[in-house]
Amino acid sequence: MRRVCSCVELNLRLARRLHAPVVLPADSKFSVLRDGVVDVDDEGRVSYCGPSADAPPVSARVPVVRLTGILLPGLVHAHAHSSMTPLRGAGGDRPLLPWLTKVIWPAEARMRAADAHAGMPLGSLEMLQHGITTSAEMYMHGESVVAAALTAGNRVLMAPAYFDRPDEGWRGALAAIDKWIDADGLRFGPGERIELCYGPHSAYSLPKEALSATADSAAARGALVHIHVAETEAEDPALRSVHGSVPQLLSDTGLMDGRLLAAHAVHLSGHDIRLLADNNVGVAHCPGSNAKLASGVAKLSALRAASVRVGLGTDGPASNDDLDLWEEMRLAMMFARTAARDPLALTAQEALLMATRGGAAALGRGDIGTLEPGAWADVIHVSVDGPYFAAGLDVADEQLLANLVWGAGARGVQDVWVAGEQVLARKHSLGVEPIEARRAVGLSAAHMLSGNTD
Known part of the structure; x- marks a missing residue:
């Protein structure tokens, strides 16, 4: 059952810098970072989250992913x-x-x-x-x-x-x-x-x-x-x-x-x-x-x-x-x-x-649900290319959050990383084949509900 990720190649693939116009770390102060950076270390944890101007230098081997929109914890x-x-x-x-x-x-x-x-x-x-x-x-x-x-x-x-x-x-x-x-x-x-x-x-x-x-x-x-x-x-x-x-x-x-x-x-x-x-x-x-x-x-x-x-x-x-x-x-x-x-x-x-x-x-967990250093790099990228962000990102924090939570919601989610590994890219899963998944569910539904007469 156990699957352990310890190989050098995978660790190198996890390390990256995510750069976005807005980062919401979900820290205790609920900071709204403008021009923010989330650094992911070789283990897949957050090593830095803060303004890009204060970000530490990164090795040339670490890719920098520049995104338009908002980054926040999964x-x-x-x-x-x-x-x-x-x-x-x-x-x-x-x-x-x-x-x-x-x-x-x-x-x-x-x-x-x-x-x-x-x-x-x-x-x-x-x-x-x-x-x-x-x-x-x-x-x-x-x-x-x-x-x-x-x-x-x-x-x-x-x-x-x-x-x-x-x-x-x-x-x-x-x-x-x-x-x-x-x-x-x-x-x-x-x-x-x-x-x-x-x-x-x-x-x-x-x-x-x-x-x-x-x-x-x-x-x-x-x-x-x-x-x-x-x-x-x-x-x-x-x-x-x-x-x-x-x-x-x-x-x-x-x-x-x-x-x-x-x-x-x-x-x-x-x-x-x-x-x-x-x-x-x-x-x-x-x-x-x-x-x-x-x-x-x-x-x-x-x-x-x-x-x-x-x-x-x-x-x-x-x-x-x-x-x-x-x-x-x-x-x-x-x-x-x-x-x-x-x-x-x-x-x-x-x-x-x-x-x-x-x-x-x-859940009694302090290592998820935030982008603070030490937490697992479970990160989502929300696009602002939609009607819910028609006013753009250069608005008051309160309006930005209202547009995100009341307006965009799930429709804006584009990319997802779990423990630093990208698992969703431009809304497409990198691990699940949708057509096959739906077919399997259809077959199971037919079996499980076959005896229902009520």
């Missing part, structure tokens, strides 16, 4: 099921639980490892074309998903999903993740593109014993636990009556003692929010999926006011139905502003930070 997708591309659109217009039990879970029961592998290249391609370089994935057949992602070139935090099913016990699934991490390490692949995590689906689909055992395994390995939390009001009222709330149960089982990512986190009390904040739990806010499935609107302003680490996610391509984090930025802003009746409840700058630095923080 977006960090905090909650995804990207291999679900074969199920896109299946069972639409249903609430979450009927959608899962009547359509998705029966289809996934027919899923083969080859189907999970087939779904990921198309999902990876879509994310890269939208400027997403990292995604926190929860799905079955984790090794197949990882293999496909390595070919596409994107960065993945892989949390193999498990449930309490008679034919698929959680103990075996948990042991398999333990074994995988112990064999390959927590992170591996070129530029540490793969990080292994634990994916207990939810508190309502697993017994308390499984959550406690997951906490123990993850703590022993320093691994992230990725779990759905309080997504709908209909989630097992009996569980809430016994434990008080889903976050309280997660705390009682020890899951909050380690790295924890709570996906959705819609139905939370003030006590729940304090628990998340006090225990440094990351939250993946998924406004598009939550709205489509009528699951509710998360209390984003309250979460942010409590200093909870919040990133953005789309959920799966079958429940959203896209993998566009720019759209999630806009939805997050609109829902937060509408709820608070305040146009400053979430600004374009804050939304962009949630999709970069904030998403990385929610």
